[in-house]
Amino acid sequence: MQPRNMSMSGVVDLAAVKAAGEAKAKAEQARAEAARQGGSAAVPPSALVIDVDEAGFERDVIQRSAEVPVVIDFWAEWCEPCKQLGPLLERLAVEANGRFVLAKVDVDANQMLMQQFGIQGIPAVFAVVAGQALPLFQGAAPEAQIRETLAQLIQVAEERFGLTGIAVDPDAEGAAPAEGVAAAAPAGPYDALLEAAMAALDAGDLAGAVQAYKNVLADDPGHPEAKLGLAQAELLRRVQGMNPQEVRAAAAENPKDPAAQIAAADLDLVGGHVEDAFGRLVDTVRVTAGEDRDAARLRLLELFEVIGGDDPRVGAARTALARVLF
Structure with missing residues (x-):
């Protein structure tokens, strides 16, 4: 341990x-x-x-x-x-x-x-x-x-x-704010759209969630929550309905097939195997060329968005990608 x-x-x-x-x-x-x-x-x-x-x-x-x-x-x-x-x-x-x-x-x-x-x-x-x-x-x-x-x-x-809180009972009803607690901040300009995205996710409507996040980004391309939400919702939509055993078997049998490796990388990431997902796509970029290489590279960049650029694993993968590209 x-x-x-x-x-x-x-x-x-x-x-x-x-x-x-x-x-x-x-x-x-x-x-x-x-x-x-x-x-x-x-x-x-x-x-x-x-x-x-x-x-x-x-x-x-x-x-x-x-x-x-x-x-x-x-x-x-x-x-x-x-x-x-x-x-x-x-x-x-x-x-x-x-x-x-x-x-x-x-x-x-x-x-x-x-x-x-x-x-x-x-x-x-x-x-x-x-x-x-x-x-x-x-x-x-x-x-x-x-x-x-x-x-x-x-x-x-x-x-x-930034989790500096203490455990609270999730069943406890919200009481009036304690003395000295500031009132909640006013609603932001995109709160309704972000709520719509979450409502779509709750309903299993991943396409609707993707569109709601895109609506925010159309007006504010750098909105961090919408960028993260879009990357994650698109990933969840891609893996929805996948058969993990079939996807992994296809990837094992076809190590140079970008489509097979891209699908397996999505499953890796959803399963929490970040380094495996990144390494798989870096290897795919290394052994392919042309459109196949571009497809693997672009998917890798999309998965970077899911994790966040400040994650050290993203930095390491970027360095590895640069080595195989140049």
Whole structure:
């Protein structure tokens, strides 16, 4: 369980963008209330350790991760190491007092989640930060190393994603703002269009979401949320309906086929395998020419938009791309 194993997932779930405003508002209110009382109020354990299933995963993990890191413990009743690790993680969650939430997933009852995270064995521990998946470690580990990893997780969440909130109960009704809490900022000029994009995503209308983001960008080409949303919505639309086994088999059988490699790279990114997606397309650029090379290069640039130019993996991939192009 070393920090080098911690690599951020490729795709921010777009539901997290929608939930971020509400989640951050709750966090601000909680911090203000704690400050007003002269210290950090204790967070109830019921808000720190939760059981999560497939039906509630988006709400309990993805949306909540817009406010505070969510650590996921994949376990099973028959797993002896899980019985040792689980109580330790629960204790550390309580000690952290809201700096992260522990979500426990029974893999026997939630096979789809296990497959989506690519888990080969349990216990396996991941985190989700601002909608992005972060593999932490697999198997049992000494408490000191687990503490170090969780401390690094909190640091990453604060420094890179600005998540300085504390866990709050998502079921709590929004009360009046605490004394000293500023009123919400007025609506921006594109809020209605961005809401329309999120509504389309909620309805499974990826084409509608793409168009809504394009409507924002038509007036403001540099709008960051719309650019990110468009890149992600287009990626989700491309992978919708794909058969992962068939796509990966085709890519393995046709290493120089740009269409096969591009499709597999999209799946890599959606699955959180950022370096694999980038490396696959850089290799495709290296072994192709003409229109095939341009197709792979352009898709790689599109995937850079999904991750964001400030991500170090994008910088590394840009350097690799330049080497094969020139």
